[in-house]
Amino acid sequence: MIVTVSPSSVSGSLQAPPSKSCMQRACAAALINNGTTIIDNAGNSNDEQAAKNIVQKLGATVDTVRKEVIITSNDHIFSSTYPGKRSIISVGESGLSLRMFTPLAALFKHEIIFTGEGSILKRPVDFFENVLPQLGVEIQTTGGKIPLTLKGPLKPKNITVDGSLSSQFLTGLLMAYAKACTVPVSIKVNNLTSRPYIDLTLDILKHFGFKVENEHYEKFNLFPSKTVNNHSIKYTVEGDWSNIAFLLVAGAIAGEVTVKNADINSSQGDKRVIHALEACGAKLNIGKGEITVTKNKLESFDFDATHSPDLFPPLVALAAYCKGTTTIKGVNRLLHKESNRASTLQSEFRKLKVDVEINGDLMLIKGGNQIKGAKVSSHNDHRIAMACAVAALGAKGNTIIHDADAVNKSYPSFFNDIKKLKASLQIS
Numbered sequence: 001m002i003v004t005v006s007p008s009s010v011s012g013s014l015q016a017p018p019s020k021s022c023m024q025r026a027c028a029a030a031l032i033n034n035g036t037t038i039i040d041n042a043g044n045s046n047d048e049q050a051a052k053n054i055v056q057k058l059g060a061t062v063d064t065v066r067k068e069v070i071i072t073s074n075d076h077i078f079s080s081t082y083p084g085k086r087s088i089i090s091v092g093e094s095g096l097s098l099r100m101f102t103p104l105a106a107l108f109k110h111e112i113i114f115t116g117e118g119s120i121l122k123r124p125v126d127f128f129e130n131v132l133p134q135l136g137v138e139i140q141t142t143g144g145k146i147p148l149t150l151k152g153p154l155k156p157k158n159i160t161v162d163g164s165l166s167s168q169f170l171t172g173l174l175m176a177y178a179k180a181c182t183v184p185v186s187i188k189v190n191n192l193t194s195r196p197y198i199d200l201t202l203d204i205l206k207h208f209g210f211k212v213e214n215e216h217y218e219k220f221n222l223f224p225s226k227t228v229n230n231h232s233i234k235y236t237v238e239g240d241w242s243n244i245a246f247l248l249v250a251g252a253i254a255g256e257v258t259v260k261n262a263d264i265n266s267s268q269g270d271k272r273v274i275h276a277l278e279a280c281g282a283k284l285n286i287g288k289g290e291i292t293v294t295k296n297k298l299e300s301f302d303f304d305a306t307h308s309p310d311l312f313p314p315l316v317a318l319a320a321y322c323k324g325t326t327t328i329k330g331v332n333r334l335l336h337k338e339s340n341r342a343s344t345l346q347s348e349f350r351k352l353k354v355d356v357e358i359n360g361d362l363m364l365i366k367g368g369n370q371i372k373g374a375k376v377s378s379h380n381d382h383r384i385a386m387a388c389a390v391a392a393l394g395a396k397g398n399t400i401i402h403d404a405d406a407v408n409k410s411y412p413s414f415f416n417d418i419k420k421l422k423a424s425l426q427i428s
């Protein structure tokens with residue numbers, strides 16, 4: 001899909017898209033819940049579909065009724081030989097689904113193979129090669145990547161892991177330990193990054209009745225949970241701050257945007273986009289569950305995105321409109337996303353005549369000059385497509401975004417939503 005964005009003013013109000021991070025976690029928690037889980041405000045992006053398919057393949061039933069997804073699971077699926085000797089499961093292109101469901105799949109006794117498509121084939125899983133054998137799981141990867149074959153059952157025990165590459169591996173271990181521990185057990189973590197995503201995991205585990213203690217993000221203590229039969233749980237998916245960020249930045253640079261279902265009390269770390277917007281001088285009005293951002297004179301800002309790596313793309317679009325040099329820390333966190341986001345942000349924004357320099361862990365964006373519309377590519381990365389689209393709103397001339405359908409990974413209605421805000425764009 002090619003999307004052409006013409007310079008436009010935006011105005012209006014939108015409902016935030018549902019958080020795929022919450023929805024995928026809710027699917028995993030529903031798999032380990034002994035009963036029925038009703039997930040409200042469920043999204044249907046590719047990553048969310050991947051999570052639903054995985055829990056179904058592992059033996060839960062999944063029904064969709066309008067915006068509700070109903071998942072029924074039970075403890076027998078883990079002990080029986082269901083669904084047979086060997087199963088092959090695709091994670092689509094989702095990093096979280098791959099890394100979160102691998103330890104959960106290791107709770108089963110039969111062989112399971114994880115595959116996927118596109119960018120996920122290049123993203124590392126060697127963490128599991130080091131960790132899972134210590135927990136009694138046989139595992140083979142393909143040179144540290146998928147396809148990956150494993151055979152459990154995983155037996156929780158005290159362990160120390162490295163959290164510097166990604167928090168997603170720890171999310172998976174916490175879920176698997178929460179389900180399988182029969183005595184108190186702990187996971188020690190060195191250099192944990194993307195910490196707010198662990199808060200999200202712990203929130204959801206708590207909601208589902210599992211007990212985990214967080215000792216300063218260095219040690220997590222897990223306790224056996226009581227088995228409840230036919231445990232019925234309702235969970236409502238929050239708005240997605242990683243994607244709300246693009247909508248708010250659109251308001252800051254090109255008009256006025258109100259986003260509803262944007263909960264500033266969320267555990268999602270990407271709500272910190274608000275701090276960046278405040279720091280650069282955007283006008284903000286924060287109400288109950290909604291937030292309005294209005295265009296203003298914008299100045300450069302400094303931001304540490306080490307624990308919120310997904311904010312880099314919207315913040316680079318924002319910085320392009322801020323007079324002076326903006327510094328964003330956390331470049332090292334961008335290497336293993338859907339693209340190498342440090343280099344794809346640099347190459348695509350340079351095409352728009354925005355100077356982006358990388359200096360070690362820092363990204364320096366020289367903003368405030370006229371942005372020029374150009375032909376850009378998403379590199380099959382949803383956040384690069386959205387960053388370019390938002391930056392294009394205030395450009396001189398049209399911006400043509402190739403492979404714009406990458407947005408389906410997290411926010412399938414992104415371009416329709418931008419259109420609802422009266423942006424001028426053509427989809428072909």
Ligand SMILES: O=C(O)C1=C[C@@H](OP(=O)(O)O)[C@@H](O)[C@H](O)C1
Pocket residue numbers: 020021022096165166167168171193194197309310333
């Ligand atoms: O747990 C999650 O929902 C996510 C964790 C982050 O990954 P890392 O922990 O690898 O930084 C983030 O970039 C990703 O989009 C979603």
Ligand SMILES: C=C(OP(=O)(O)O)C(=O)O
Pocket residue numbers: 047093094095096097310337338383410
């Ligand atoms: C990196 C991302 O997701 P994941 O790691 O789950 O593929 C993302 O959504 O930007």
